[in-house]
């Protein structure tokens with residue numbers, strides 16, 4: 001496959017292999033130095049997750065983004081000098097650059113320049129495992145690359161030793177590339193529609209079963225997968241990398257006392273998630289929209305916890321999840337240093353359950369909270385069913401969780417957890 005076809009095929013703009021990145025953090029008007037530094041640190045972990053070495057970084061202050069270069073041209077010159085002096089081969093901006101800004105900065109810098117969106121898209125592409133996630137990330141990348149095809153062409157021309165004499169050919173090629181990308185986008189959308197149908201069917205099937213469901217949501221790296229693993233003893237990938245999880249994983253959990261529920265782990269959230277990705281993952285996050293309640297996990301050791309809390313609630317609202325019950329969980333209390341500023345954050349979440357998936361501390365309290373919530377959604381009732389009413393027993397087994405079943409002389413005594421709707425249908429048998 002030729003390199004231009006490859007480019008169209010996987011939507012990858014970063015066609016040149018880069019190894020040493022210089023990061024440019026942005027301090028916007030009204031933002032504190034601490035916040036700006038924390039955002040820069042987050043970009044560092046993202047780039048680290050990409051597997052690219054960060055050689056240095058600097059904060060740039062902007063009042064109004066410059067439409068041509070994003071930052072002032074004097075400042076840009078200074079940053080490029082610095083990046084070159086430490087042998088960086090890539091500059092990464094912690095911002096959303098327009099295709100025009102990106103192209104102009106690249107021209108001035110003479111090296112590859114990417115923005116925060118491309119970093120996140122790259123990580124997602126690397127992490128996607130299932131068919132649905134792969135298709136969605138491919139689509140998001142292509143949509144991102146479409147207005148940037150000219151730039152990609154400059155890259156390829158540069159690789160081939162300049163295409164100045166070849167300009168006309170390049171432009172025709174650009175047109176045909178654009179058509180090819182558009183065609184590819186259309187076919188991806190069609191394929192995604194099909195995959196979505198299958199998942200909706202599965203969800204419907206699940207909804208027919210009476211087991212209540214919950215979704216674990218939260219900022220990336222909060223410990224969502226670790227919590228699912230702890231509760232189920234399973235081994236969903238959990239690591240100190242951002243966006244370890246892209247696909248929802250569901251597991252059935254039994255609580256002490258026999259009550260069961262389905263718990264789904266979801267993709268982590270992050271500030272300034274690229275729009276194309278938010279759209280792409282909306283369908284995946286629908287798992288949360290269909291859940292009976294939400295478990296929101298926060299990393300108590302992260303100095304940005306308040307911001308993570310807000311970002312997550314905003315995404316939930318975006319998904320139309322407003323009135324669902326949320327259990328807030330503060331994770332990693334084992335790593336909390338006494339007297340630290342982060343410790344004060346405990347006070348900001350007085351109703352949260354404090355846990356550690358490392359030591360297991362507090363997890364019983366969480367189970368207790370879930371139990372109480374499930375009781376509110378589903379009632380536990382004792383019934384005496386006539387011996388000849390097997391249809392009701394079948395209904396209970398289908399629609400509820402039978403906790404106890406005992407044969408008596410005058411009928412079958414059953415303790416069952418059912419939704420309030422079923423409960424009202426069985427009033428006459430309640431004892």
Ligand SMILES: Nc1nc2c(ncn2[C@@H]2O[C@H](COP(=O)(O)OP(=O)(O)OP(=O)(O)O)[C@@H](O)[C@H]2O)c(=O)[nH]1
Pocket residue numbers: 218219220221222223224225226227237238239240241242243244245246267268269331332333334335355356357358359
């Ligand atoms: N100290 C400490 N670290 C934890 C705890 N729980 C999880 N971690 C670590 O936090 C990191 C992230 O954990 P994950 O479970 O992958 O987090 P996640 O929320 O699923 O992350 P994404 O899938 O990337 O959104 C891993 O390095 C875990 O080992 C805990 O209770 N204490």
Ligand SMILES: [Mg+2]
Pocket residue numbers: 224225226237238243244245265266
């Ligand atoms: Mg995870």
